[in-house]
Structure formats: structure tokens, C-alpha cells
Amino acid sequence: MAIVNLQNVTYKYPLTDVPVLQNINLQVEEGEFVAVIGPNGAGKSTLCYTLAGFAPHFFKGELTGIVEVAGVESHNSILSEWVLNVGLAFQNPFNQISGAKYTVFEELAFGLENIGIPRDEMIARVEGAMKLTGISDLADRSPYSLSGGQQQRVALASILVMQPRVLVLDEPTSQMDPIGTREVFGVIHSMAESGMTVILVEHKMEWIAQFADRVIALKDGEILMNGDPSEVLTSPLLPSNGFGTSRYTSVARRAQELGLWNEGKLPITLDEAVRGFNSSLTKEEIPDARAK
Amino acid sequence: MHERLSFFVKRDSPIHRLNPMTKAVMALSLVLIAFLSPWYWTPLALFLFVILPLSLVARVAREYWNFILKVILPTLIILFIMQAFFLPGESRSIFEVFGLEITELSARLAFRNVMRILVMISSFTILLLTTHPSELMSDLSRRGLPGQFAYVVISSLQIIPQMQAKAQTIISAQRSRGLDTQSSFLRRVGGILPLVGPLVFGSLVEVEERAIAIEARGFTSTRPKTFLREIQDTSFDRALRWALIACVILTLILRIWLS
Secondary structure, three states: OOOEEEEEEEEEOOOOOOOOEEEEEEEEOOOOEEEEEOOOOOOHHHHHHHHOOHHHHOOOOEEEEEEEEOOEEHHHOOHHHHOOOEEEEOOOHHHHOOOOOOOHHHHHHHHHHHOOOOHHHHHHHHHHHHHHOOOHHHOOOOHHHOOHHHHHHHHHHHHHOOOOOEEEEEOOOOOOOHHHHHHHHHHHHHHHHOOOEEEEEOOOHHHHHHHOOEEEEEEOOEEEEEEOHHHHOOOOHHHHOOOOOOHHHHHHHHHHHOOOOOOOOOOOOHHHHHHHHHHHOOOOHHHHHHHO | OOOOOOOOOOOOOHHHHOOHHHHHHHHHHHHHHHHHOOOOOHHHHHHHHHHHHHHHHOOOHHHHHHHHHHHHHHHHHHHHHHHHHHOOOOOOEEEEEOOEEEEHHHHHHHHHHHHHHHHHHHHHHHHHHHOOHHHHHHHHHHOOOOHHHHHHHHHHHHHHHHHHHHHHHHHHHHHHOOOOOOOOHHHHHHHHHHHHHHHHHHHHHHHHHHHHHHHOOOOOOOOOOOOOOOOOOOHHHHHHHHHHHHHHHHHHHHHHHHO
16 A cells, blocks of 8 residues: 555646646655656646645645545645644755754754654654754754755754654755755665655756656646656656756767667666766777767 | 844853743833832832842843943933923923923933833843743743744744845845945935845745745644753742732732822
8 A cells, every 4th residue: 555645636726727736646655765857837846735735735725636645635634733744845945944943953843842742752853863864963053054955954854853654855955055965865865765755856867866766757737757767767758848867868868869879778877877888889989970 | 144133141140040931020020010119219229229139140240231331321311301301390490491491300200210111121131131032932832822922933033133134135136236325315215125025025935935844843733732941940930920929019009008
């Protein structure tokens, strides 16, 4: 039984006629790491809000179909209970800081205070989450005095302490520099390793290729593709529909056009690209390509 | 950038160790006694024999005087002059200018009002200097203050400085694109108007995101809350609170009795 189960989900924001999500069918197994890609306006954030219960509980609007997480249906739940199963983190780390707390430690405890976790367990959970996200040394700092990557890790840790069954991440690294991105992906990876179900919206294909078990391509509110990363990320449908591709795939595709790529499949990671070019490019072939 | 709107000075003193509620009751009682007391000299006596020793015991005298001398004293002087001129008082004139006069009585009343206000500001200043805002709020929410109210108070203290920093960023960005910040007043006001849009709309978007973020952390949960901060509430605290309330009631009785 899938932990996340969406059936024929269609969602319209209030005061709009065009549905942002149309007929979404999606099942995610416990412990799976699913990446969602799509051009701007494809409905990625709305999908996150739907999974996390904010559509329709927070935004109102009209939701049809079944949204089910851990056996509970969204329609029959209230938001403050729903968020105990599904944690949500998003782009801007600054706006995810509660503003009600003066230290990182207290910031992490904010959610646990709200849901009434006893103090001893609260401290143990906060310490655990800080360790997992590598922010233990920031415990006494003000959340506002941190760098973007540190703030985003605090935001992730603040959700992790709640111990949700499913973690929904809406472009958590889009405002990060390369160092911040690496820090945040390190945390996401270790959470996935620990067995948490992760649904990640992300543009950085190189990172998706490295970590995701499955990739879903969303376009105009509908699922265009749903499958193995090596299939979805190398599909010729991606460039023609306004999706980005990994730089390794792009280079190999260009090489394929020039007759320099003899492998069957296009690569999605650096290692695959290196292996492919190693076997494709023998020394005699290079002058050939120049001639072309 | 990292500064916050808080007076709190971290020190180790008997006043710092008091329960936040006790300090709040103390501040409020001092104000009520200063305003209700039937005796003319009460506010001055409170200032000299309660407020000043308190600021020393709390080890915040330097910060306290800094604030009083720089911010409050000028206001109080202006207030005294205005009140002395305009309060009615049929008695011997001490000073006269442009047909306005200060009489002995109006000066006396003005002095008392100024002292009352000094006591009021001082007692709350000492409360804020010795009490961490989130300690005060978590103690109050433990006593039944709605969580939403506590959140609004605490988050404003932190978010307003962040908004000021953002306004500064927008102004710098516009200045680098030729915003006039030095010519005549009217022109400058005209130049500021287009800055208000991005700040206000940007803040509204931020508010929605922040609402989602705290909601994702169970902000509106109906489960009973727990607290990370453990706040002491000793029997001495409780005794002190009752004593202060008794003093206020006594003052009220005396006032009714003597008038």
C-alpha cells in the first residue's frame, strides 16, 4: 500500500477557472525518493501544497479526486493534524524562520511546543535533528544571523523534528549558492537514506540524477512522464517541452548528433558520461568528427 | 542587520531571576500607585526610593540612565513646560511670557504629572531591561494568553528590524538607479513613493509564506502546548505579587477615604 496516493486530483485556486492540477494520479511507496521536474507554471508548487494539505485547507479553492497520505484522506483531516504526517519546506529560507524565537535551538523546538511534545523528548528530538542536518554548532546563534545554506538547513531541521512520514520539498536550493546547494542536498540525501519518503521539486538535474529513485515530469498541470530517472531525464520529450536537462545529457545528445556517441542510452550523471565517452571516442574517431 | 527591537540586557541579578509575571505585576503596581496615590510626593518618592534602588539591584543602572537621559528627559522637559503654561491654576504667578503665565499651582501640578510619567516609563523600562521578551511571552502563554497574541508580539520585535533592513536595500537599489535623495523635500517625497509598493507587496507575499511555514509546524494545533523554557515561579514570587496587589488596593482605599 502506497504511503502517498493521489487519484484523479484536479485543483483550482479560488477565483480562477483554469485548474492548476489536472487528473493527477500518483502513488509513492514508503521510503521512496521521488523528484518532480517541470517548467515554470507547470503546477509543481501547487502539487507540493496539495500533498502538504495547504490546498485546499489553507488556500481554499476546489479540489476533486482523492488525496491520501498514510491512509488518511485530506478531505477528512484538518491542517494542523495533516502536517504531522507531511512536512513541507520551500524556497526562501528567510520566510520559513518563525521569527518568534531567538536561537536556533528554540527555533527547532517551536513546532514541538505547538504540538505539545513533552520537554525531555523535545530536547532529544531537537538535538537529533541538529546532528542530522549538521547545525549542532549553531544551536545558540540567532536564526537571522546565518547564511542562506545554514538557514535552509535550520528550516529543514525544523520540519524534521516533527518526524513527518513524508517530506515535501519545494525547490529548497533555488536560492542557494553552490556551497549552500551542496549542504542542503547532503541533508536531503541523509534523510532519504534514513528511510524517509521524500518528494522533491527541483531544477538542478545533476542532483536529481544522483539521488532520485523516480522522476515525474509535470507540464501544464498534468503528468507528462513518470518513471526511472535514466529514462525520464534523457527523454527527447524534455527539451521540446521546455524542461531543462542535465549538462551531461546535453553534451552527450550534441555528441550523438555529431556521431560521437555510440552508447545506446544518454548519460545523466558525470560517471555515465565519462564511461560513455571513453567507449565512444577512440583516437581514430576524433579527426572524423573534426572533418564533419 | 542583526539588531532586534529588545531592551533586554543579559545579567545575573535578583531581579533578572524573578518570574516575568512578578516583574510585570511590579511594573503595573508602581504605575497604579503613582497615579492613584492621594499624596503629592508619592511619585517622586517611588522614583527615588523604589525605581533607583531597583535599577541598581538589577545591575542595569547604566543602560537605564542612558535611555532616560537621552530619550525620556527631553520629552519630559517639554511636557513640563507645556503643562506648566496651560494647566489652570489661580495662584501667584512665577513667570510670564507672551501673555502666558506659569503659576505656583500649575508648576506644582505639572511637576507631579511629569513625575508620574517618569515612574511609568521607568518601571516598564526596568521590566524590559531585565526580562527576555520570549521568557515574558512564554510565561504569559502558559498562564493562558492565546498563542497567536504572543506570536504577534514576539515576531514583530524581530521582523520589524528585518523589514527596515529590506527597506534600506530597496532604497540603495533605487539610489543606484538615480533616486533623488538630496534635493528639495517635495521631490524626495515623490521619489520615495515608488519604493513603498515593492516593500508593502513584498511583505504581503512574505506574510503568506511565513503563515504557511508556521502552519507546517503545527501553529494552529489544538493539542495542549508544551514549553522548552522552564520558568521559575517560587513562593517568594507569589508572595511578592500578592503584596504588590495589596499595596495597590490600599492606595485605592486611601484615595477614596481621603477625598
